[in-house]
Amino acid sequence: MAGRAVFAGLIFATALGAGWALAQERTAAAGRVPKPALAQAKGDKCVDPTDFMRRNHMQVLLHHRDRTMHEGIRTPQHSLKGCVECHAGPQSGTVVGGSDDFCQSCHAYAAVSIDCFECHAARPRQARAGARKP
Amino acid sequence: MKPVDPTRRQFLAAAGGAVSILTLAPGVLLLAPAHGRAPDQPVTGKVRWGLLIDTTKCAAGCADCVAACNRENGLSGGTRPTDPQWIRKVELKDRRPGRQASLPMMCQHCAQPPCVDVCPTGASFKRADGIVLVDKHICIGCRYCMMACPYKARSLVHEPVTGQSPDVPRGKGTVESCTFCVQRVDRGETPACVEACAAARHGAMVFGDLNDPASEIARRLAAYPSTRVRADLALDPGVRYQGI
Ligand code: SF4
Numbered sequence: 104m105a106g107r108a109v110f111a112g113l114i115f116a117t118a119l120g121a122g123w124a125l126a127q128e129r130t131a132a133a134g135r136v137p138k139p140a141l142a143q144a145k146g147d148k149c150v151d152p153t154d155f156m157r158r159n160h161m162q163v164l165l166h167h168r169d170r171t172m173h174e175g176i177r178t179p180q181h182s183l184k185g186c187v188e189c190h191a192g193p194q195s196g197t198v199v200g201g202s203d204d205f206c207q208s209c210h211a212y213a214a215v216s217i218d219c220f221e222c223h224a225a226r227p228r229q230a231r232a233g234a235r236k237p
Numbered sequence: 238m239k240p241v242d243p244t245r246r247q248f249l250a251a252a253g254g255a256v257s258i259l260t261l262a263p264g265v266l267l268l269a270p271a272h273g274r275a276p277d278q279p280v281t282g283k284v285r286w287g288l289l290i291d292t293t294k295c296a297a298g299c300a301d302c303v304a305a306c307n308r309e310n311g312l313s314g315g316t317r318p319t320d321p322q323w324i325r326k327v328e329l330k331d332r333r334p335g336r337q338a339s340l341p342m343m344c345q346h347c348a349q350p351p352c353v354d355v356c357p358t359g360a361s362f363k364r365a366d367g368i369v370l371v372d373k374h375i376c377i378g379c380r381y382c383m384m385a386c387p388y389k390a391r392s393l394v395h396e397p398v399t400g401q402s403p404d405v406p407r408g409k410g411t412v413e414s415c416t417f418c419v420q421r422v423d424r425g426e427t428p429a430c431v432e433a434c435a436a437a438r439h440g441a442m443v444f445g446d447l448n449d450p451a452s453e454i455a456r457r458l459a460a461y462p463s464t465r466v467r468a469d470l471a472l473d474p475g476v477r478y479q480g481i
Contacts, residue, residue: 172372174279175364175423184403222373222408224401 139212140203142192149189150180160186164219183219188227197225285348285367286417286475287447288431289454289463290340293480294441297339300326302442305433306343309418311402321392321407323415324430329481338481341430341442344369344390344415345466345474352382352391361412367447367475368419373411382412387467388474390414417444447475 149156151163167181179185190198190205198206199220206225210217274280303324307314312321324343330336350369352361360376363369371382371391383391391414398407404420407413418428426432431444445454457463463477 168374170279172370172374173362173364175274175366175419176277176279177420177423178277187403222398222401222406222411224403224406226403228403 137212139208141208142190142194142203142205144205145189145191150185183223184227187223187225191225191227196227199225280364280366282365282367283448285447286346286422287367287445287454288346288417288428288476289443289457289479290476291441291443291479292338292340294439295339295341296439297328297337299339299437299439301433301437301439302341302430305429306415306418309402309421309429310405310416311398311400311407319393319395321394321413323390323392323413325389340478340481342388342390342466343430343476344386344417345388345472345476346415346417347475348473349471351385351387351472355381355385357381364419368417368422369414370416370419371412371414373406373408373413376411378410378412380412386414387470387472 151159156163163181164183164186167176168183170176171182187198192198192201192204195201195204198204199217200207202208202211206217206220274284303322303326304314306312306324310323312323314320316322324341327340327342329338329340346367346369348363348367350361350363352369353363355361357379358375358377360372360374361369361382362372378393380391380393383389383393391412393412394407394409397409401407405416418426418430421428427435427444431442434440434442443454443457445452447455447458449455450459457479458477461479463479464481465472465474465477
């Protein structure tokens with residue numbers, strides 16, 4: 104019994120130590136590791152917590168796209184149009200194109216190609232040059 | 238046919254695009270677009286969208302509907318064989334008596350769409366409310382549907398597209414056609430062509446619910462003769478013509 108407790112304690116200590124070392128390393132390397140430069144979004148907060156969106160935005164968008172396409176549900180929550188409206192860069196007016204633009208900066212960082220904007224508008228309607236008012 | 242009083246027409250047009258506000262309880266409002274569906278509810282088969290085109294009011298040489306379609310959907314307006322065209326103006330001539338007619342031709346939104354039958358991926362589909370669409374996420378650009386369509390309604394996008402409307406994603410390598418301006422219909426508006434035709438005072442197009450006997454389109458179809466193009470194919474198109 105005692106042996107097991109000691110063993111568990113050892114593991115705990117090791118984990119703690121590793122965590123500490125990792126944290127040290129992070130601080131040390133913060134200057135060297137390139138981080139995606141994300142422009143500030145327009146709204147005060149995202150439709151879902153940032154941690155959730157970081158990992159799951161693709162599933163969320165996929166689900167909403169099928170609902171929109173096949174069922175005509177065009178609610179703003181989880182719509183790609185909504186993402187673009189909020190996240191288009193304040194200067195560039197778009198989410199892809201420049202290395203600071205919201206979608207592109209992160210996708211370039213993660214080395215994941217992004218195909219949405221081959222077809223979808225990467226700019227909100229108002230920002231389009233010569234666009235008519237809806 | 239009795240001419241429609243223009244003020245009444247304007248009123249109807251305004252009402253068609255309007256949002257009705259229902260008071261459920263004091264202080265509680267329900268905003269319902271004209272199609273009577275809440276924005277978070279899926280489309281149902283209760284509605285079947287249809288379009289009636291009165292060719293006697295459609296002038297030869299007028300292409301207001303085509304221009305409005307191009308503007309709304311971000312088409313270039315080019316007419317080369319490789320340019321996507323969602324509406325084409327067609328001139329008909331009966332040689333012997335010399336009678337001429339002009340009409341817009343687009344996806345006929347068939348109840349039995351051959352494009353859906355042949356599509357190998359399931360990209361070509363009919364929405365529950367009768368609108369025939371291409372899910373471009375799934376389309377592989379094989380163009381079987383273009384072969385199958387007797388109305389020559391579909392186009393392949395041959396060249397890269399830029400500057401799309403946020404409501405109308407379009408891209409190279411996928412097939413597309415008239416959507417009845419589904420983005421507008423879902424907002425409770427009429428298709429851009431219908432709006433343009435009414436705004437220019439031609440009044441040759443009526444859009445509405447074929448399933449609702451009280452709708453203007455259903456009443457007109459019940460009262461006057463109309464034609465389904467290639468009725469012999471029994472596809473039951475949602476677009477009907479008068480005067481041909
Ligand atoms: S072109 Fe696209 S929509 Fe048409 S049949 Fe092929 S996969 Fe289906």
